[in-house]
Amino acid sequence: RVLINQILNYPKDSAGSIMTMEYVDLKRGMTVEEAFDRIRAIGVEKETVYTCYVTDSRRKLKGIVTVKDLLLAPKNELIRNIMETNIIYVSTHTDKEEVASLFGKYDFLAVPVVDNEERLVGIVTVDDAIDVIQDEATEDIEMMAAITPTDKPYMKTGVFATWKKRIPWLLLLMISATFTGSIITSFEDALSASIVLTGFIPMLMDTGGNAGSQASVSIIRGLSLGEIEYKDIGRILWKEARVAFLCGVSLAAANFVKLLLIDRVTIPVAIVVCSTLVVTVLAAKLVGCSLPVLAKRIGFDPAVMASPFITTIVDALSLLIYFRIACAVLHIG
Known part of the structure; x- marks a missing residue:
């Protein structure tokens, strides 16, 4: 309930309002084998397991690693040695339309969302981005036709x-x-x-x-x-x-x-x-x-x-x- 209320406090058109907090987080000191053990333990409940996010003890985002990277690395290799540190992320108050545009530009499956202190608070997945793109396209079409946008289907209005x-x-x-x-x-x-x-x-x-x-x-x-x-x-x-x-x-x-x-x-x-x-x-x-x-x-x-x-x-x-x-x-x- 606390988490839901936290999301509801974000602006309506922000990344925080569409993000999910169901992601897999790993630590830099983990080995590949330990990472797979964690994915198996918590992955069933997560939105995606393909992209995992590396955080420190304060939940600050330090890197990302994909399942492909883990599969191709030796099982005793440390996460810090294979993770990608050049991360593209958005803040909780970034406009959701801007977030959606990142998926088309970089072919992401998910984009991490951080707060003002760069702590990982959630992710926006590609299916959420598609919903945003569809909503924004519909809104633009209605505006271009001089109709006030609505969130209801035509037959239900x-x-x-x-x-x-x-x-x-x-x-x-x-x-x-x-x-x-x-x-x-x-x-x-x-x-x-x-x-x-x-x-x-x-x-x-x-x-x-x-x-x-x-x-x-x-x-x-x-x-x-x-x-x-x-x-x-x-x-x-x-x-x-x-x-x-x-x-x-x-x-x-x-x-x-x-x-x-x-x-x-x-x-x-x-x-x-x-x-x-x-x-x-x-x-x-x-x-x-x-x-x-x-x-x-x-x-x-x-x-x-x-x-x-x-x-x-x-x-x-x-x-x-x-x-x-x-x-x-x-x-x-």
Whole structure:
């Protein structure tokens, strides 16, 4: 009961909250034969016996040794001579998502957990890490879809509970989308002077939203895997700017042909639409790649800055860009 209460006192998302205290501990002065005797004596009740942890009299972690090491060593060899002292471990307050990432990086079967004095207090096993990865992936997907995360399966979540999870985000996004309507209203004169411009608004907004979502999803994935850090933001912006330029020019070229041959608009209108495409894709990708990194920097979940928010912001930007270019090229407004 004391041990359970000790675990419950650790933060919800920490290594201490998911660790088990069922591990095999050995001493440096033991021989291989004595180590096997201890494993046989206590191993049945332990979470894993393949990796054993070497501690001193104060339970400080000194090394690890695997069953493979023990099997290949002479039975009178001392543990201190075969144990690995270059140990990767985590503290009880390390974020459990960070712990889970270690399993993918180093192919561990278990990771030792120590307290502030480097005393071994438990281990996190690979099956616990898989559970964490699944939970975090589900949470990220729900956040990216503008749904408040839940720990219940879909079929076991009631209608009212599902409504409560979704409606706050929908209200927030609906309110933020009113800015898009305000932009269109402010350019009514420009639209009335050139009605043909209205027909291309959905295409420009959708293309911008899709471009921003592509960038944001890639960056969020990189952040979750630890491949991207805040210090990389300059390189990220430079890379996405080049990608955006290539994508924007390709889309504009294809669209220019379509506008002239199928839509049969004038060349100035085609120039307005295609120029807007290039600038919108550039703006969308820069917004999409930077917001998740900035969110991570200030302590928010980067997944919050996914498709819904990116799309709302980019929609407003694409309209501003569109009407500004139209006013400049067509001399309207």
